[in-house]
Amino acid sequence: MPPPQVLVVSPHLELELGGAQPFHAASVGKVMTATLVAMLVEQGHLAFDSPLGRLLPTADIAALPAAAGVDNSTDVTVEHLLTHTSGLPDYFEPPRGSTTAASVKTVAAQPDRRWTPAELLAETHHLPPVGRPGERFRYGDTAFVLLGRIVEEATGEPFNTALRKRVFEPAAMEHSSTPYSDARTPDDLASLDVAPFWLGSHQLNRALSMSLDWAGGGIVSPPADLVSFQRALHGGRLVSPETLRWMAAPRHRRRRGIHYGAGMVTVRFGEFTPPFLRGLAEPVGGLGFFATHMFYYPRQDAHVVLNFHSYGRMNQSFVAHSRIAQVLSTLR
Numbered sequence: 001m002p003p004p005q006v007l008v009v010s011p012h013l014e015l016e017l018g019g020a021q022p023f024h025a026a027s028v029g030k031v032m033t034a035t036l037v038a039m040l041v042e043q044g045h046l047a048f049d050s051p052l053g054r055l056l057p058t059a060d061i062a063a064l065p066a067a068a069g070v071d072n073s074t075d076v077t078v079e080h081l082l083t084h085t086s087g088l089p090d091y092f093e094p095p096r097g098s099t100t101a102a103s104v105k106t107v108a109a110q111p112d113r114r115w116t117p118a119e120l121l122a123e124t125h126h127l128p129p130v131g132r133p134g135e136r137f138r139y140g141d142t143a144f145v146l147l148g149r150i151v152e153e154a155t156g157e158p159f160n161t162a163l164r165k166r167v168f169e170p171a172a173m174e175h176s177s178t179p180y181s182d183a184r185t186p187d188d189l190a191s192l193d194v195a196p197f198w199l200g201s202h203q204l205n206r207a208l209s210m211s212l213d214w215a216g217g218g219i220v221s222p223p224a225d226l227v228s229f230q231r232a233l234h235g236g237r238l239v240s241p242e243t244l245r246w247m248a249a250p251r252h253r254r255r256r257g258i259h260y261g262a263g264m265v266t267v268r269f270g271e272f273t274p275p276f277l278r279g280l281a282e283p284v285g286g287l288g289f290f291a292t293h294m295f296y297y298p299r300q301d302a303h304v305v306l307n308f309h310s311y312g313r314m315n316q317s318f319v320a321h322s323r324i325a326q327v328l329s330t331l332r
Helices: 027-040 078-082 116-123 142-155 159-168 208-213 223-236 241-248 310-329
Strands: 007-009 013-016 253-257 256-262 265-267 282-288 293-297 302-307
Touching: 007 310, 013 159, 013 310, 027 142, 027 208, 027 223, 027 241, 027 282, 027 293, 078 142, 078 256, 116 142, 159 253, 159 302, 223 293, 223 302, 293 310, 302 310
Parallel strands: none
Antiparallel strands: 007 013, 007 302, 253 256, 256 265, 265 282, 282 293, 293 302
16 A cells, blocks of 8 residues: 655645645545535525425435435425435445445445446435434435535536536646546546555545545545645635634534534544643544545644545544644644
């Protein structure tokens, strides 16, 4: 396995290790999807409290699982999707006792399969609902497929086109792309310049099946482009400071030290062990399944981007990030 990619940029410190090759950012891309949705809210195309039935055709919604008495078209809102509180099950990590063909356990079994948004949503139709909207946090990708479809309906553009025009270009992400969902055949990815990543023993960086990460990830970026995105986001060039605070505000804890807002993650190192991590800054940003990090430290005006290439190295990535956080805490 290659060495991790590390990029730290601040007014007082710059560190780059492991090279500048583009990498699959995984769910770090959810921050960009959430930003795109928030931009459309600010432009008046929709609202955070808009129900799905006002934004999507019946075909997208009708067969989605729902708790007793729940109508997904009227009871699930954009905010529920962004905050992982929609009550909808996740096709990638389905409820215990359930399986899908687009899950973490099956993605490597059909590496040449291309997934469409409709097919991904269909994989949830047989799953049990998580609960009633707004009552329970359950992280997942289904909600972000729906957000991607909302973007398409609101803009009249394919999601990848809207993302490029409205986020990549204004944020000067000149070398970023969405190759997995743009590809039509495995051959389209044969020459893709992307750092390798693994799920167990399976190398997936040229697997068409990674198209299952549609709108919830799937972005391939060099580390510097992710810094450019954060500079645009936190510099007020994409959404207003008020909207950004709403997105970033922690609402639910996924596990100790990892807190979710509306499409963004806050890391609280003080909840980890050892205890000397208490008092460190709490960065905000995105976290991806393959041990990818993209975080911003407001007080230090610092950016941290990490790629550890594999879910199996997630703990190592947090050890490295905590050490970086300790160094940054000494900077003023």
